[in-house]
Amino acid sequence: MSNGPESQGLGKGPRHQIVPRVLVFAHSVEQESVLLLQGAPDKKIWPGLYNGIGGHIERGEDPLTAAQREFEEETGIALKLEAFRLAALINIDMGPADPGIMLFTFVAETVELETASSEEGVPEWHRVDRLGELPLVEDLPWLIPTVVDETPRGAVRFIRYSYGADGALKIEETPQSFA
Incomplete structure (x- = not known):
C-alpha cells in the first residue's frame, strides 16, 4: 500500500485536472445589494467587467x-x-x-459597506434588481440571483460550465430539490 501523492491516483492517464479558485458575492440584505468588483482596465481577464470577488486558492489554503x-x-x-x-x-x-x-462559490452576508480599491479593481455595491444595466462577466446574470437569492442557507448547488464550438457558454446544473 503506497502513501503520499501516488496514493491519490494522479498522473495515471488522461484524467481531468483542475485549478482551484474561489468566488464571493457579498450581500447586503438591508441595501438589497451585492458587492461586485469592476476589473481594472489592465487586468488580464475581464478588464472593465463586473465580477464577484475572488481568485486562486494558494497552496496550503482551504x-x-x-x-x-x-x-x-x-x-x-x-x-x-x-x-x-x-x-x-x-x-x-x-x-x-x-x-x-x-470554482468554490460563496455568499457572504455583511453590514459593512465601505470598501477600498486594489490593483484588481474597484469594489462597488449594486442593487440586485439593476444588475442588467452593468457590463457583467457572462455567467453573472444567471449566477448571482441563483446563489444569492435562490439557494437556501445550508444548500450547495452543483454546476458545470463548458463552452461550445462557437465559444458560447453552456451552463448545466444537477437537479436538486431545496424543499
Whole structure:
C-alpha cells in the first residue's frame, strides 16, 4: 500500500485536472445589494467587467480561508469565517487541452459597506434588481440571483460550465430539490 501523492491516483492517464479558485458575492440584505468588483482596465481577464470577488486558492489554503483572504485583499473588508457560506461548486470545463477550474462559490452576508480599491479593481455595491444595466462577466446574470437569492442557507448547488464550438457558454446544473 503506497502513501503520499501516488496514493491519490494522479498522473495515471488522461484524467481531468483542475485549478482551484474561489468566488464571493457579498450581500447586503438591508441595501438589497451585492458587492461586485469592476476589473481594472489592465487586468488580464475581464478588464472593465463586473465580477464577484475572488481568485486562486494558494497552496496550503482551504477554500474558505482563501475566500476570506481574497475578499479582504480586494475590498478592504475583513469578515469572520462565519460570514461566508458555500453556495455552489462550479466545474468549469475548458476543453481537453487545458485544465479545468473548480470554482468554490460563496455568499457572504455583511453590514459593512465601505470598501477600498486594489490593483484588481474597484469594489462597488449594486442593487440586485439593476444588475442588467452593468457590463457583467457572462455567467453573472444567471449566477448571482441563483446563489444569492435562490439557494437556501445550508444548500450547495452543483454546476458545470463548458463552452461550445462557437465559444458560447453552456451552463448545466444537477437537479436538486431545496424543499
